[in-house]
Amino acid sequence: MKRFKSIGFILTLMTVLAFVFSVAPATAAPPKQKNVILSTTTSTQDSGLLDVLIPMFEKKTGYFVKTIAVGSGQAMAMGRKGESDVMLVHSQEAEKKLVAEGYGINRRIVMHNDFIIVGPSSDPAKIKGTKSAAEAFKKIAASGAVFMSRGDNSGTHAKEKAIWKTAGVKAEGQKWYQQTGLGMGQTLNVAAEKKSYTLTDRGTYLALKKNLGLDILNEGDAILLNIYHVIEVNPAKWPKVNAAGAKAFADFMVSKQTQKVIKTFGVDKFGSPLFFPDAGKKEEQLGK
Amino acid sequence: MDIIIEGIKQAFILLFTLDPEVLGITWLSLKISGTATFLSMFLGVSVGTAVALTQFPGRRFVVSLINTGMGLPPVVVGLFVTIFLWRNGPLGFLEILYTPTAIIIAQTVIATPIVMGISLAAIQNLPANLRLQILALGATRLQMVWILVKEARLPLLAAIMAGFGGVISEVGASIMVGGNIKGYSRVLTTATVMETGKGNFDIAMALGIILLLLAFAVNAILTQIQQRDRPR
Numbered sequence: 075m076k077r078f079k080s081i082g083f084i085l086t087l088m089t090v091l092a093f094v095f096s097v098a099p100a101t102a103a104p105p106k107q108k109n110v111i112l113s114t115t116t117s118t119q120d121s122g123l124l125d126v127l128i129p130m131f132e133k134k135t136g137y138f139v140k141t142i143a144v145g146s147g148q149a150m151a152m153g154r155k156g157e158s159d160v161m162l163v164h165s166q167e168a169e170k171k172l173v174a175e176g177y178g179i180n181r182r183i184v185m186h187n188d189f190i191i192v193g194p195s196s197d198p199a200k201i202k203g204t205k206s207a208a209e210a211f212k213k214i215a216a217s218g219a220v221f222m223s224r225g226d227n228s229g230t231h232a233k234e235k236a237i238w239k240t241a242g243v244k245a246e247g248q249k250w251y252q253q254t255g256l257g258m259g260q261t262l263n264v265a266a267e268k269k270s271y272t273l274t275d276r277g278t279y280l281a282l283k284k285n286l287g288l289d290i291l292n293e294g295d296a297i298l299l300n301i302y303h304v305i306e307v308n309p310a311k312w313p314k315v316n317a318a319g320a321k322a323f324a325d326f327m328v329s330k331q332t333q334k335v336i337k338t339f340g341v342d343k344f345g346s347p348l349f350f351p352d353a354g355k356k357e358e359q360l361g362k
Numbered sequence: 363m364d365i366i367i368e369g370i371k372q373a374f375i376l377l378f379t380l381d382p383e384v385l386g387i388t389w390l391s392l393k394i395s396g397t398a399t400f401l402s403m404f405l406g407v408s409v410g411t412a413v414a415l416t417q418f419p420g421r422r423f424v425v426s427l428i429n430t431g432m433g434l435p436p437v438v439v440g441l442f443v444t445i446f447l448w449r450n451g452p453l454g455f456l457e458i459l460y461t462p463t464a465i466i467i468a469q470t471v472i473a474t475p476i477v478m479g480i481s482l483a484a485i486q487n488l489p490a491n492l493r494l495q496i497l498a499l500g501a502t503r504l505q506m507v508w509i510l511v512k513e514a515r516l517p518l519l520a521a522i523m524a525g526f527g528g529v530i531s532e533v534g535a536s537i538m539v540g541g542n543i544k545g546y547s548r549v550l551t552t553a554t555v556m557e558t559g560k561g562n563f564d565i566a567m568a569l570g571i572i573l574l575l576l577a578f579a580v581n582a583i584l585t586q587i588q589q590r591d592r593p594r
Contacts, residue, residue: 111460116559119556120556120559120560122560125544128544138546140460140541140543140546141541141543141544142460142541142543143542155448155450156449156450157448157449157450157459257559258559259558259559259560259561260558260559262561263561281560281561282560282561284561285561285563312449312450314449314450314454
């Protein structure tokens with residue numbers, strides 16, 4: 075009978091465990107209207123900004139924000155399908171298209187920072203000192219030094235493609251042009267390992283700088299502006315969207331209080347702010 | 363080398379200072395993967411045993427399906443579960459995408475074929491005469507199955523351990539259907555991916571070490587049960 079006991083013991087143990095385990099997840103789901111799904115780019119999460127802003131918003135309004143941090147391309151695809159309520163993204167052309175097609179409403183500017191071109195300090199393509207981003211890209215292409223692309227339809231990838239276009243270089247398919255398909259942080263790590271060039275937003279670069287050994291080789295060109303917009307998903311297209319919650323979040327992002335937090339975020343850790351608040355400004359005014 | 367030492371140091375600091383966020387993440391990982399393993403144990407052992415003990419046309423095909431299922435890629439499971447649970451998807455009315463419940467569902471789908479496949483092999487591996495002998499001694503069919511399950515206790519527990527190991531370490535499905543939401547659906551694996559992305563390699567390492575410790579603790583308990591009274 076000893077063996078029977080051991081089986082009985084297992085079953086009892088498992089039943090008890092199951093009871094303990096199964097209660098929590100079932101009660102964890104809050105009422106529907108409370109949930110706001112925010113689809114956003116990885117840089118807002120990886121920089122730590124959302125860890126500061128989301129709790130502020132939740133405390134103030136009582137909403138529960140589900141942040142899904144993916145590339146801007148996927149974030150907008152989610153909004154387009156009505157699978158998120160509000161988007162915080164940085165991919166100008168795709169955003170304008172989304173709004174023009176009626177999937178997004180109330181596109182408002184939140185903040186900006188800038189993209190930079192980084193690479194190994196040996197700088198094999200000699201891009202240090204180049205005036206424009208396009209010129210730097212041309213030199214990289216001409217030298218055949220490896221360029222690491224995100225290749226994931228993110229906002230950064232879209233910007234990179236725009237610069238290649240301005241430079242008049244067809245990078246896709248070239249031997250020196252490699253795509254990681256990963257987030258910004260991981261792509262920077264790959265670029266560091268392979269001693270190659272890449273385009274990155276300044277915030278992620280600053281956050282990872284200590285382990286990378288990559289230098290800023292080109293910055294300041296107007297094309298390198300990185301502008302973040304908040305867009306609400308159009309409830310007329312997708313009735314299940316939490317329109318009130320989305321509007322509350324978008325309003326919060328451009329509110330005076332939030333903009334003030336954005337202005338000082340990162341100063342204590344990196345010595346300079348990671349984002350510049352822009353609510354109410356026009357895109358054309360930025361970077362001047 | 364620095365980063366490895368730093369990671370180990372961080373792991374112990376996080377554990378011994380009882381960092382509430384890390385504890386919450388660890389507890390949630392255990393809860394989710396434990397529940398998924400428990401569900402897959404019922405589904406896996408029962409169906410596995412049934413298939414092992416019956417003959418029917420197309421049986422080999424079914425066994426092949428189960429064996430293939432043992433290698434189901436978590437990302438593929440994650441993708442399918444996501445599409446089904448979308449607001450505007452077929453099961454959207456449940457409103458459980460980006461919740462711990464969604465992760466449990468995905469992990470159950472991943473673990474069930476693993477448990478099922480090993481259970482099937484375990485039961486089928488018992489001597490064929492044993493069945494006849496038990497029945498000849500006057501046992502009912504149900505009693506016979508129960509005795510066989512007890513007899514195959516060792517490999518069946520191994521099946522459960524394999525199932526648990528598969529889901530506690532899985533990241534592709536958890537991040538897709540759970541969303542890695544802070545304090546809500548963030549588990550050890552998804553947190554590790556995120557911290558790596560942030561460049562916090564020491565914290566990522568620490569989370570990895572905690573994950574290993576957790577897996578070890580659970581398996582140690584199960585092994586204890588498994589090896590309690592070894593059959594001669």
